[in-house]
Amino acid sequence: MSDFTGKTEVSNLKPDRKQIRQLKQVLGFRPRKSDLYYLALVHKSAATKIYKNPRFNNERLEFLGDAILDSVIAEHLYRIFPEKDEGFLTQLRSKIVNRETLKRISLKLGIANLVISKVTNDNHKSVYGDALEAVIGAMYLDKGYKRTKRFILKRIVDHHINLKKLSETEIDFKSRIIEWGQKNKKDINFTCLDESAEHGKTPFFVSHLLIGDEIIGIGSGTSKKEAEQNAAHQALLYLENN
Amino acid sequence: MSDFTGKTEVSNLKPDRKQIRQLKQVLGFRPRKSDLYYLALVHKSAATKIYKNPRFNNERLEFLGDAILDSVIAEHLYRIFPEKDEGFLTQLRSKIVNRETLKRISLKLGIANLVISKVTNDNHKSVYGDALEAVIGAMYLDKGYKRTKRFILKRIVDHHINLKKLSETEIDFKSRIIEWGQKNKKDINFTCLDESAEHGKTPFFVSHLLIGDEIIGIGSGTSKKEAEQNAAHQALLYLENN
Numbered sequence: 001m002s003d004f005t006g007k008t009e010v011s012n013l014k015p016d017r018k019q020i021r022q023l024k025q026v027l028g029f030r031p032r033k034s035d036l037y038y039l040a041l042v043h044k045s046a047a048t049k050i051y052k053n054p055r056f057n058n059e060r061l062e063f064l065g066d067a068i069l070d071s072v073i074a075e076h077l078y079r080i081f082p083e084k085d086e087g088f089l090t091q092l093r094s095k096i097v098n099r100e101t102l103k104r105i106s107l108k109l110g111i112a113n114l115v116i117s118k119v120t121n122d123n124h125k126s127v128y129g130d131a132l133e134a135v136i137g138a139m140y141l142d143k144g145y146k147r148t149k150r151f152i153l154k155r156i157v158d159h160h161i162n163l164k165k166l167s168e169t170e171i172d173f174k175s176r177i178i179e180w181g182q183k184n185k186k187d188i189n190f191t192c193l194d195e196s197a198e199h200g201k202t203p204f205f206v207s208h209l210l211i212g213d214e215i216i217g218i219g220s221g222t223s224k225k226e227a228e229q230n231a232a233h234q235a236l237l238y239l240e241n242n
Numbered sequence: 243m244s245d246f247t248g249k250t251e252v253s254n255l256k257p258d259r260k261q262i263r264q265l266k267q268v269l270g271f272r273p274r275k276s277d278l279y280y281l282a283l284v285h286k287s288a289a290t291k292i293y294k295n296p297r298f299n300n301e302r303l304e305f306l307g308d309a310i311l312d313s314v315i316a317e318h319l320y321r322i323f324p325e326k327d328e329g330f331l332t333q334l335r336s337k338i339v340n341r342e343t344l345k346r347i348s349l350k351l352g353i354a355n356l357v358i359s360k361v362t363n364d365n366h367k368s369v370y371g372d373a374l375e376a377v378i379g380a381m382y383l384d385k386g387y388k389r390t391k392r393f394i395l396k397r398i399v400d401h402h403i404n405l406k407k408l409s410e411t412e413i414d415f416k417s418r419i420i421e422w423g424q425k426n427k428k429d430i431n432f433t434c435l436d437e438s439a440e441h442g443k444t445p446f447f448v449s450h451l452l453i454g455d456e457i458i459g460i461g462s463g464t465s466k467k468e469a470e471q472n473a474a475h476q477a478l479l480y481l482e483n484n
Contacts, residue, residue: 059328060320067309067316074309075382078302086301140317145387208457215450215457218480238460 102129344371
């Protein structure tokens with residue numbers, strides 16, 4: 001393993017005194033490798049437009065922070081729900097680690113205010129949440145796993161995540177996509193085929209979700225409901241990314 | 243945070259002396275919380291059939307281990323490829339952390355030999371790889387992040403992963419699905435629509451992958467090739483899981 005000190009990053013820019021004070025307030029500690037946190041706040045639009053260097057952006061740190069966040073949440077759920085199976089844990093984690101929740105937390109922690117970007121958040125829905133993940137990546141490189149875990153559990157999970165409520169809420173993707181259709185005046189249709197016969201009689205359904213006559217989501221499951229939920233989930237991801 | 247000691251797991255079964263010796267050989271150290279490693283080796287088919295307790299299986303530990311493995315690989319790639327962007331890192335990680343590679347490593351490390359299962363691996367392609375991830379989860383709970391990271395980097399990455407070769411290999415999903423079709427005598431077809439006009443003239447393509455007349459993959463991209471690759475990738479995931 002190479003001994004990474006942050007020097008291999010393209011960052012020569014460091015936060016000024018005011019920015020360090022702001023960072024300290026948000027993080028709850030004084031950052032050591034402050035250039036990493038600065039980089040964590042730079043959206044790629046600013047990298048190109050302000051710094052004239054497309055590589056000076058937070059995407060690599062976001063990649064790292066995303067993984068660390070996933071781990072910490074995985075362990076936390078594993079510990080506090082000893083009776084629950086893997087399916088429950090996976091689903092609950094995806095309710096915590098998703099674009100909307102991360103954006104909300106980024107705003108509440110004050111990270112969103114520090115983001116350096118040339119796009120409005122409305123166009124790029126993930127700017128604030130991505131910056132939160134990038135800050136977690138920077139923190140991991142600066143302070144290590146344990147300290148970052150403490151930050152995530154104390155400052156994020158304890159304060160801003162209602163695990164009980166989340167674990168009881170079912171995400172209804174089908175309702176969401178139908179709402180989206182109504183709002184955007186698009187005709188949403190589901191088809192559902194029972195393919196049980198081809199699967200040795202185990203119940204097996206395949207659902208297609210269509211906007212007009214274009215299929216934008218496919219899902220399968222052991223019930224019609226599950227197949228449609230999966231198709232709707234895929235369609236929502238498709239719409240988010242296009 | 244609750245202080246997890248493994249007691250909340252359903253495991254009362256511990257490995258016997260011979261099994262502990264085998265574990266030690268595989269891990270390179272003597273496990274402390276040996277019941278966790280034992281649990282990590284139990285596929286759910288054995289939980290139901292042998293232990294008469296469907297909850298006595300490795301799925302929860304696999305959930306945890308999967309996240310830890312992702313983090314460690316993320317950090318490793320982040321450090322050794324300082325010049326590469328997030329897209330490269332994500333793609334390279336998915337070439338490392340996938341069913342086939344994990345199965346291969348599980349076999350090489352000797353973990354596969356210790357798996358307790360009532361299914362043949364041919365039916366459940368992920369049994370061995372899942373057990374590897376579960377062992378990583380057990381190790382994390384037993385020894386902590388640093389020690390687990392060292393295991394992953396020294397015993398897995400250094401010995402069994404050729405990063406240079408992997409980073410140069412492009413995964414060609416389209417060829418793979420066509421091969422699959424030939425092998426399974428299924429007719430694979432792609433349709434591709436140029437939807438650039440609807441996307442403000444940015445190049446934008448949508449591809450559907452059909453087996454017979456059933457759509458099993460959809461993909462989009464800024465080129466026909468990218469859209470088809472994405473559709474093929476989705477179709478392969480669909481086939482793997484059904």
